[in-house]
Amino acid sequence: MPWGRPREERADAARNRAHLIEVARQMVAELGADKVTMDGLAERAGLGKGTVFRRFRTRAGIFHALLDEEEKRFQQRLLSGPPPLGPGAPAAERLVAFGRARLEFLVEHTVLARASLDPAEPVPAGDSPSLFHVQVLLSEARPDLAASGTLALQLVAALEGPILLYLRASDAPEPGSVVHDLIASWQVLVESICP
Template sequence: MLLERDHGRLQGLLVRQHLLAIAREMLAEVGPEQLTMDALAERSGLGKGTVFRRFGTRTGIFAALLDEAERGFQEDVLGGPPPLGPGAPPMERLAAYGEARMRFLMDNRGVARAALAGRQPQPGGSLPTSLSHTHIRMLLGLIDLGPADLGLLTLQLTAALDDPLLRYLSTTEVDHATAQITDTLAKGWRDLVRRVCRP
């Protein structure tokens, strides 16, 4: 019985990986607008019910794609070269993290935008932020900030990082000035970190 259940889970995982690979191909070929439940089912040769069971909704497809890309970003944060990865002073890592997070989301804005579809951007709540929150809190704990409330400061910095990104990810105007907007946001984040963490 257990072996049969494990086989079923493995089969489900393989189907999901197959669907995500097809979804990535479709994104590269036709863009996010054409990636629908029906189109993914047809292209993959699987039934729409199978796609629905794996992702629930069209938004679920994009959330899964973003989550997959997120794993690579997390690897860079946890084990990549400094200053994003370990080895740099915490304040420098905090500044590098915010900038890298902005660039990651801007580079994946089509998928992120579709993953947010139908959800109202709420401060610090609509975009998955567990990595941001955890990482920022860990880095703040390594900086001598005196009697600061690190929990509250973590929430405030996480919101300061996510809110502007949510604003820009929700509009197509960013597509015409991505580099300029990203550079402006990164500069603002670095300035904020310097001011908040000033000795």
């Protein structure tokens, strides 16, 4: 079978990926995200540095890939979970529910979400599914707004920015300790815009 070899190589690549993700997850749990390096991951996974580099490109890419697995499960709840997070509730209520769920998600995955920040890479936690979701709900709740594309971008930033950016200064409170306030003020924000 002449095409056997490429297919085997693709299967190898998929196995390597799953193996690397699993080893990276163990290393984060045991050592903490700041101790995980490209070289350390290659050594522990028993794979070449080139393989790890081609797979993740940057150190932040490792955390990006780990977070991506969690993101997929989160998106599934928006698409087919029960309302008001899932379909079936008014748009403003779904926006409030989305904010609550997203804040809880980011608090649960703060270490990964921050470690995956890399000035040279797009921000995974602000990826298009979240932005697209807010855009759709916002234009349903406020079809009259002109600059709703940038307003959606600002709302996603209002939701994710405090945990990704501002609550990491050494004198800042732990995100978990202010998540209830963040959920409450997100609701104020949404209900001000979508009365």
